[in-house]
Amino acid sequence: MYLFKKVSDLQHYLKLAGSGVQNLGFVPTMGALHEGHLSLIRLSKTINSHTVCSIFVNPTQFNEKGDLALYPRTPGKDIELLEKVGCEVLFLPEVEEVYPPEVQTKLEFDFKGLDKVMEGTFRPGHFNGVAQVVKRLLDIVQPDRLYMGQKDFQQFTIIEQMIRQLHLPVELVMGETLREADGLALSSRNLRLSPEHRQLAPKIYETLKEVLEWRKKYTPVEVQKNAMQALDIPGFKPEYFEIVNRNNLLPIQGWENLDQAVVCTAVWAGNVRLIDNLLLNQ
Numbered sequence: 001m002y003l004f005k006k007v008s009d010l011q012h013y014l015k016l017a018g019s020g021v022q023n024l025g026f027v028p029t030m031g032a033l034h035e036g037h038l039s040l041i042r043l044s045k046t047i048n049s050h051t052v053c054s055i056f057v058n059p060t061q062f063n064e065k066g067d068l069a070l071y072p073r074t075p076g077k078d079i080e081l082l083e084k085v086g087c088e089v090l091f092l093p094e095v096e097e098v099y100p101p102e103v104q105t106k107l108e109f110d111f112k113g114l115d116k117v118m119e120g121t122f123r124p125g126h127f128n129g130v131a132q133v134v135k136r137l138l139d140i141v142q143p144d145r146l147y148m149g150q151k152d153f154q155q156f157t158i159i160e161q162m163i164r165q166l167h168l169p170v171e172l173v174m175g176e177t178l179r180e181a182d183g184l185a186l187s188s189r190n191l192r193l194s195p196e197h198r199q200l201a202p203k204i205y206e207t208l209k210e211v212l213e214w215r216k217k218y219t220p221v222e223v224q225k226n227a228m229q230a231l232d233i234p235g236f237k238p239e240y241f242e243i244v245n246r247n248n249l250l251p252i253q254g255w256e257n258l259d260q261a262v263v264c265t266a267v268w269a270g271n272v273r274l275i276d277n278l279l280l281n282q
């Protein structure tokens with residue numbers, strides 16, 4: 001695997017590799033890699049001749065300095081995992097490389113409200129930071145396909161919107177959420193759970209799945225209330241539990257278009273904020 005820290009070196013390599021690169025897949029990450037990330041790389045490798053993975057803990061998407069400082073960083077292990085899975089290129093830049101003063105990297109997006117609900121309510125400015133870095137990384141890597149996970153469903157929807165709005169020549173591909181045996185969605189943040197909160201954490205996915213039963217008896221609003229109550233247990237602090245249309249992320253009023261519905265939630269387990277979702281088209 002090639003490892004580049006400088007934009008110019010990565011671009012030089014991609015230019016040289018040029019004719020040998022039939023298709024370029026790109027998996028942006030913030031490191032602390034787990035099977036979920038690796039599955040995106042495997043997915044990219046099924047169809048692209050080369051895959052670039054980036055590891056960059058993007059400061060502009062953190063609205064709390066503490067969260068940024070606590071974000072797990074495991075570069076040595078990440079490199080080993082990427083080698084094992086056969087990733088061709090790792091891009092591991094410093095902040096100055098992604099946001100050099102001479103390049104206009106600051107962007108203000110209008111996501112037509114997609115960024116104002118759910119995560120957006122609790123993390124103002126977060127999605128502008130995510131879109132800013134993904135746009136910058138796409139400009140640098142110029143891939144044919146971009147791979148992102150379903151676990152960050154709102155993030156995926158917003159990046160889809162950004163690609164549409166800016167007419168970016170890249171295909172966005174969704175990778176499914178990978179889970180531990182007990183249902184907890186894989187996340188880099190899981191590393192920070194205390195043993196007690198780790199034991200509680202599967203309750204999040206259990207509650208998401210309850211929706212499939214509850215919807216037979218209750219309205220979406222009632223289901224939402226049930227779920228918030230079910231998650232309001234010692235050790236947990238649910239922030240939201242929303243049943244929304246997957247295109248506009250607004251609450252659904254009835255159960256008619258289940259193939260368009262997704263349930264999204266965020267729950268604090270101790271001092272770790274976990275998010276998860278379930279598509280209802282099943």
Ligand code: PAF
Binds near residue numbers: 155
């Ligand atoms: O999902 C993530 O890990 C990050 O939000 C991303 C897409 C790598 C941008 O920093």
